[in-house]
Each structure stands twice: as C-alpha cells, then as structure tokens.
Amino acid sequence: MAATRSLSHTVAVITINYPPVNALSSPVRHALIKEFGEATKDPSVKAIVLAGANGKFSAGADIREFSTSALKTISLEDMNETIEASRKPVVAAIEGVALGGGLELALACHYRVANVQSRVGLPEVLIGILPAAGGTQRLPRLIGVPAALDVIIRGRHVPATEALQLGIIDEVVQGNAVNAAILLARKVIGSNLDKRRLSTNYVPSNPNMESFLDTAVEKAKKQFRGAQAPIACIEAVRASVQKPYKHGIEKERQLFTSLWATGQPQAQQYAFFSERNVAKWTHPSGGRWDTVTPKPVRTAAVIGLGTMGRGIATSLAKANIPVIALEQDAQQLEIGKKAVNGLLEREAEKLLKQGLAPGTVLAPVHFTLHFAELRDVDLVIEAVYENTELKKEIFRKLKSVCKPDAFLCTNTSGLNIDEIAAVTNHPDLVIGTHFFSPANIMRLLEVVRGQQTSLTTIATAMTLGKTLGKVSVLVGNCPLFVGNRLLGPYVDQANYLLEEGCYPEDVDKVLEDFGITMGPFRMMDLAGLDVGWRARTEKGLTGNKVLHGTPARQRLGNRYSPLPDMLCELGRFGQKTGKGWYLYDKPGGRIAHPDPWVKDVLHKYRNTHHIKQRPASPEVILERCVYALINEGFRVLEDGIASGPEDIDVIYNNGYGWPKYRGGIMYYASTVGLGKVLDVLEKYHKEHPDVPSMKPAFLLKKLVAVGEPPIKEWRTQVGNLVHKL
Numbered sequence: 001m002a003a004t005r006s007l008s009h010t011v012a013v014i015t016i017n018y019p020p021v022n023a024l025s026s027p028v029r030h031a032l033i034k035e036f037g038e039a040t041k042d043p044s045v046k047a048i049v050l051a052g053a054n055g056k057f058s059a060g061a062d063i064r065e066f067s068t069s070a071l072k073t074i075s076l077e078d079m080n081e082t083i084e085a086s087r088k089p090v091v092a093a094i095e096g097v098a099l100g101g102g103l104e105l106a107l108a109c110h111y112r113v114a115n116v117q118s119r120v121g122l123p124e125v126l127i128g129i130l131p132a133a134g135g136t137q138r139l140p141r142l143i144g145v146p147a148a149l150d151v152i153i154r155g156r157h158v159p160a161t162e163a164l165q166l167g168i169i170d171e172v173v174q175g176n177a178v179n180a181a182i183l184l185a186r187k188v189i190g191s192n193l194d195k196r197r198l199s200t201n202y203v204p205s206n207p208n209m210e211s212f213l214d215t216a217v218e219k220a221k222k223q224f225r226g227a228q229a230p231i232a233c234i235e236a237v238r239a240s241v242q243k244p245y246k247h248g249i250e251k252e253r254q255l256f257t258s259l260w261a262t263g264q265p266q267a268q269q270y271a272f273f274s275e276r277n278v279a280k281w282t283h284p285s286g287g288r289w290d291t292v293t294p295k296p297v298r299t300a301a302v303i304g305l306g307t308m309g310r311g312i313a314t315s316l317a318k319a320n321i322p323v324i325a326l327e328q329d330a331q332q333l334e335i336g337k338k339a340v341n342g343l344l345e346r347e348a349e350k351l352l353k354q355g356l357a358p359g360t361v362l363a364p365v366h367f368t369l370h371f372a373e374l375r376d377v378d379l380v381i382e383a384v385y386e387n388t389e390l391k392k393e394i395f396r397k398l399k400s401v402c403k404p405d406a407f408l409c410t411n412t413s414g415l416n417i418d419e420i421a422a423v424t425n426h427p428d429l430v431i432g433t434h435f436f437s438p439a440n441i442m443r444l445l446e447v448v449r450g451q452q453t454s455l456t457t458i459a460t461a462m463t464l465g466k467t468l469g470k471v472s473v474l475v476g477n478c479p480l481f482v483g484n485r486l487l488g489p490y491v492d493q494a495n496y497l498l499e500e501g502c503y504p505e506d507v508d509k510v511l512e513d514f515g516i517t518m519g520p521f522r523m524m525d526l527a528g529l530d531v532g533w534r535a536r537t538e539k540g541l542t543g544n545k546v547l548h549g550t551p552a553r554q555r556l557g558n559r560y561s562p563l564p565d566m567l568c569e570l571g572r573f574g575q576k577t578g579k580g581w582y583l584y585d586k587p588g589g590r591i592a593h594p595d596p597w598v599k600d601v602l603h604k605y606r607n608t609h610h611i612k613q614r615p616a617s618p619e620v621i622l623e624r625c626v627y628a629l630i631n632e633g634f635r636v637l638e639d640g641i642a643s644g645p646e647d648i649d650v651i652y653n654n655g656y657g658w659p660k661y662r663g664g665i666m667y668y669a670s671t672v673g674l675g676k677v678l679d680v681l682e683k684y685h686k687e688h689p690d691v692p693s694m695k696p697a698f699l700l701k702k703l704v705a706v707g708e709p710p711i712k713e714w715r716t717q718v719g720n721l722v723h724k725l
C-alpha cells in the first residue's frame with residue numbers, strides 16, 4: 001500500500017509508504033485521498049497525523065511522472081485543498097525531508113512538527129520548475145514574501161531549527177516526530193482552525209512590494225543568467241500578494257505550463273537523474289556498483305596542505321572521518337593548520353546554527369610532519385602539486401609506511417595514474433581522485449581508474465565520494481581525464497577566434513550569455529595562464545625546445561596559436577599577476593577590465609601574420625567553441641574514458657560552470673540535433689583541415705547514420721562500438 005492508516009486512540013496516523021523517498025506518485029495520491037476520506041468519515045477519529053515511512057516525510061512530486069499522463073490523475077493541489085479544508089485538525093509529522101510537494105502537502109496541514117535533523121524546502125527551481133502545488137501561494141502567506149522568496153528561489157534545504165524560526169514549522173523535537181505530532185493533534189482537537197488554513201489568509205504586504213519584486217526579478221536575471229524557473233517563481237509569488245488564493249493558483253499553473261514549453265525543466269530533470277545514474281558505475285570488466293562491496297574508510301590521511309589538501313581534509317572531517325594531515329616542513333604545516341582550522345570553525349558555526357553539536361559531526365584533524373604516523377590509516381589522499389616525479393616519490397614512501405591494504409589516492413587533474421601506481425607494491429589499491437577547488441565546497445569528484453585499480457578500490461573511492469557529499473563520476477585514465485581533456489579543443493577555438501578578429505571580451509560574452517559561468521578567457525585568467533604554458537613548454541610546443549624554423553602558427557603540421565605563450569613570456573599569468581587576457585586592479589584582483597594593450601597586440605599580431613580581421617558572429621563563436629567541446633565528448637566516449645553521455649554532462653554541470661538548464665554539453669547536442677552539429681563540424685574541418693580536433697568524431701557520425709537516437713540510448717551505442725573496436 002502506498003499509504004497506510006492506523007489509529008492511536010482518537011488520532012488517525014496516515015503514513016506515506018513509497019520507497020525510496022516517499023515521492024507523491026499517482027498511487028500515493030490515490031491512497032492518501034482514500035485513507036484521508038475514511039479518517040474524516042470515522043467518528044472515532046478526532047484528529048489526523050500525516051507522516052512518511054522509513055524516516056522520510058516526502059521528497060515531493062514523483063519527478064518521473066512529469067512527462068507522463070499520471071500527473072493529471074488527482075493533482076497534488078486538489079489533494080492539498082481537500083486536506084486543508086478538513087474540519088478535523090491535521091498535523092504533519094516531518095522526519096528526514098519534506099521537500100517540494102512534500103512541504104506543500106505539509107503546508108496544507110494545519111500544524112507541522114519536525115524532528116531536529118529534518119530539512120524542509122521547495123527545491124523545484126533546481127529541476128527547472130516552480131512549486132506548483134500551492135507552494136508559491138501558501139508559503140508567502142505563512143512567512144511573508146521576502147523570506148518565502150529566499151527559500152523558493154534558492155531552492156535550499158532549510159534545517160528544521162531555521163524553519164522553526166522562520167515560522168514554517170510549529171514545533172521541533174529531538175525525538176520521534178510522529179509521537180510528538182500525535183500529542184499536538186490531541187491538544188488541538190476542537191480548536192478553531194480558520195487561521196491555520198493558509199489559503200484563506202492574505203499575504204502581508206507593504207507599499208514597496210512591487211518594486212521589491214521588480215528588483216528581485218532583475219537580480220535573478222543577473223544571478224541565474226538564462227534560467228527561466230527563478231523568474232517564474234517570483235512571478236508566482238507576486239500573484240499571491242493581496243489577491244485571492246484561487247488567482248495565485250491559476251497563475252502558478254499557467255507559469256508551470258509556460259516553463260515546461262521552454263525545455264529547461266526537461267534538461268534540468270535529465271541533469272538530476274544523471275547525477276544519480278553516475279553513482280551506478282560499471283567497469284569494462286563487468287564489475288558494477290551493486291555487485292562490489294566497498295571497504296569502510298574509518299580514518300584517512302591527506303598529504304600536502306595547499307589549497308587542494310586543505311579543502312580535502314576539511315571535507316573528510318565534515319564527513320566525520322578523522323584525518324591525519326601531513327606537510328613537508330614546520331612552516332608549511334603551521335600555515336596549513338591555520339587554514340584548515342579556519343575552515344572547520346566556519347563549518348562548526350553552520351552546525352551550531354542548525355542546532356547540532358559540532359563535536360558529534362566534525363571529526364578531528366591531527367597535523368604532523370611524520371610519514372610514520374600514517375601507518376594505520378585506511379586511505380591516503382596525496383594532494384601535492386602537479387608533478388609526476390614528486391607524486392611518485394611520495395607513493396614510494398607510502399608503500400613502506402602504510403598498512404598493506406591501505407587505499408592510496410592521488411589528487412591530480414590529469415597526470416598518469418598508472419605511472420604513479422607502478423612505484424607501489426599494490427597498484428590495485430591506487431586510484432585517482434580529482435577534486436575541484438575549493439574541495440570542501442565543489443560537488444564534483446572525478447574518480448580515475450588505472451589499468452590495475454581493483455573493483456574494491458573503485459567501490460571504496462566512489463562510496464567515499466558520496467560520504468563526502470560529492471557527485472562522483474568514474475572515468476578512465478587518459479591525459480587530463482574527462483573534464484580538462486575537453487577544455488583543450490574549446491580553448492583552442494577561443495584562441496583561433498582572437499587570431500581571426502575577435503577580442504577576449506567578445507568571446508567570453510557570447511559564452512556567458514549562453515549561460516556558462518565564466519568565458520574561456522576569464523577562466524584561463526582565473527586558473528593562471530602559466531599552468532598551460534608550463535605543460536606546453538614540457539611538451540616542446542613552446543620555448544627552447546621548438547625546432548628552429550618551425551612556423552609560429554604551426555606545430556607538427558597542425559594549427560597552433562602562440563598567443564597565450566606570448567602573454568606568459570611577458571609575465572601576464574592572469575588574475576594573480578593583475579594582467580592576463582584582461583587587466584585587473586591589482587595582482588589577485590577579480591574584476592576583469594578589457595585591456596587596450598591586448599587589443600593592440602592582437603592588431604599587430606594579425607598584421608605580422610597577414611591575417612585578415614574577420615570578427616565572428618555570436619552564433620559562430622558559440623558553435624565553434626561549444627561544438628569543439630561536444631566533439632571531444634564523443635571521442636571520450638569512443639575511447640571508453642567515460643561510459644555514457646550523462647557522465648560527461650555531470651562533470652561539466654558540476655565542475656565547469658555549464659548551465660544546468662541546458663542539461664549538459666552532450667544533452668545540448670541532442671537538443672540542437674546531432675545532424676546539425678555534424679554539418680557544422682564538417683564545414684569547419686573542411687575549411688581548417690589543420691585542426692584535427694574539429695574532425696567529426698566517428699561516434700557522432702554513427703549516431704547520425706542510425707537516425708539520431710535519443711540520448712538515453714547513446715550508452716548502448718557506445719557499448720556496441722567500444723566492444724567492436
């Protein structure tokens with residue numbers, strides 16, 4: 001049964017039972033209405049408690065139903081109206097989560113009791129829609145427009161204690177919320193419920209409300225560039241102000257329908273499920289997430305307390321895993337210790353605000369200079385700077401100090417895992433963990449399997465990622481893995497566009513207007529231009545190793561842009577030096593100003609190389625940069641480095657500022673049409689045969705040839721292809 005009913009003296013307890021998260025699917029709505037109807041008819045029942053089985057109230061509407069007709073059978077809001085109208089008091093007993101439709105259902109109840117560990121919220125905006133079961137109308141009536149907007153637009157999960165302060169919850173309890181709700185229900189039997197029916201109240205307003213809402217729209221446009229859901233949320237809340245509830249509900253529905261037509265909800269919901277799918281990893285050998293048991297990680301060590309190591313140590317402590325943090329000398333250790341303790345203090349403050357005791361959640365971090373102290377840890381994460389020799393030296397030391405079954409992870413953004421694993425006695429226990437900076441905040445983790453990495457090691461690293469609150473994607477070992485590998489052709493196109501007549505700000509604007517958080521030039525300035533320069537120098541693409549007589553704009557017979565090297569040779573490394581593709585107020589400054597010096601250099605460069613200046617249209621800029629990314633994405637699939645398009649999309653959505661409302665780069669390709677992507681790549685490749693990265697990938701051609709199947713079928717096509725290669 002999707003919902004069950006039991007009786008506790010005069011109180012009926014109706015429990016939603018629909019694993020795993022008690023989503024309000026069509027069977028649940030039917031069962032709820034049935035049980036509710038019977039409880040209201042039963043004269044021995046004087047009050048009703050609504051609860052969720054297995055410690056979760058409800059995660060809201062069943063997202064998988066949105067594209068089916070099931071959504072139309074008993075709407076959530078009709079159900080909520082029935083509950084709110086009840087003459088018998090109804091109390092929601094919130095444990096775990098009450099999200100989206102789950103909170104909307106709770107708002108339709110007359111009272112809400114929550115366990116202290118629970119979270120409530122209206123996260124619909126994160127899946128491209130608005131709370132369309134009365135949430136945009138009841139919440140402002142309960143807590144006022146500003147507080148309601150803050151909860152709705154950010155889609156944040158509000159901890160129970162904060163929800164109590166805001167007035168969303170009536171009572172927070174340390175123990176069982178159902179028992180507390182039954183007690184409250186008994187107390188309120190026979191009381192007047194008029195004021196408790198939120199839909200009958202009016203939203204508190206003030207004369208500046210319209211301008212407040214106008215400002216909110218402007219802010220949301222800037223903050224969520226291109227995302228339609230936050231704007232729709234504000235418009236729905238606007239419709240709640242001094243208007244009857246029915247008016248607002250109609251507007252809510254109408255906005256939901258318009259949003260659906262934009263395609264953004266479908267893209268965001270694809271992104272939502274992709275994040276869950278990547279946890280279900282598979283290995284070319286046949287090993288899978290559900291057949292391999294991870295080992296527990298009770299203690300961990302982090303080596304190197306630079307920016308990455310600090311974030312990783314904090315992440316582990318936050319996940320209640322005691323950490324030993326190691327540095328090479330006393331001074332570095334002291335600096336690292338201060339930084340980690342600072343980050344942990346901030347975490348402790350957040351926990352205190354949630355009414356939780358930090359000591360019970362944050363594990364201790366022990367700082368040391370001695371490798372010998374790592375002898376008992378279950379897992380080590382090495383996070384020193386990107387240098388294979390240095391990492392190998394550390395892994396040699398680990399081989400002699402760690403227990404034989406300790407897992408050894410290297411935090412690298414692209415170095416060869418197999419080469420590092422080869423210096424140990426147990427290459428099967430070595431794995432790459434590519435964290436993104438700041439590691440205690442960024443959600444993405446690329447888990448990189450080497451040739452010899454065992455399935456247990458993979459399972460352990462993937463599970464650790466989940467424990468750290470990350471979205472972990474298993475990828476194969478190749479230079480730069482997935483995320484950074486795709487950047488190569490993208491940045492190349494951006495550089496060629498400068499050669500041909502664009503300026504950094506033109507290219508960045510087009511990509512930022514498209515929704516990418518930071519255009520390629522601002523991104524390079526932030527990351528530091530010297531990083532790529534050093535790599536190119538090592539490869540002999542620039543610097544002294546370049547053979548005399550090599551044309552400036554060619555390497556190994558292919559097109560090459562020396563522009564970034566020219567900047568680096570002048571010490572322009574980006575933000576850190578105050579100059580790069582842009583000019584900054586000072587070294588470390590963050591505000592990028594277009595730089596007349598760069599313009600001048602580009603003019604001279606074009607003259608020197610007799611390049612006719614042809615500024616590209618926004619459409620061409622977008623196509624060249626984004627299709628280069630997509631094409632490399634197909635190659636990564638062909639090579640078996642990522643196992644499906646969802647993996648690439650999750651990486652770009654969570655680590656590279658790709659707008660989630662476009663689903664991901666591969667999802668975007670599917671919406672543009674693979675035929676079109678192929679045509680443009682073919683055209684460009686014909687014009688520039690010296691740019692091999694724009695030669696259409698075999699997999700792309702194959703998918704077009706078999707009639708452009710929907711993205712959910714690509715994984716099978718890739719499987720067949722990789723099998724045949």
Ligand SMILES: CCCCCC/C=C/CC(=O)SCCNC(=O)CCNC(=O)[C@H](O)C(C)(C)COP(=O)(O)OP(=O)(O)OC[C@H]1O[C@@H](n2cnc3c(N)ncnc32)[C@H](O)[C@@H]1OP(=O)(O)O
Nearest residue numbers: 021023059060061062063064099100101123132133253276
């Ligand atoms: C005019 C038309 C009117 C239409 C009205 C529409 C109104 C809509 C209101 C809504 O309620 S929209 C949904 C709002 N809710 C959410 O966005 C919550 C989404 N879920 C989460 O944030 C998390 O899943 C969680 C609840 C916090 C639990 O996190 P946890 O890490 O513990 O587990 P997961 O791996 O994320 O999820 C487990 C499992 O459950 C599936 N799932 C989660 N939420 C939903 C859902 N709302 N609908 C369907 N399925 C859901 C998830 O996909 C996982 O399943 P899988 O098989 O492993 O993929």
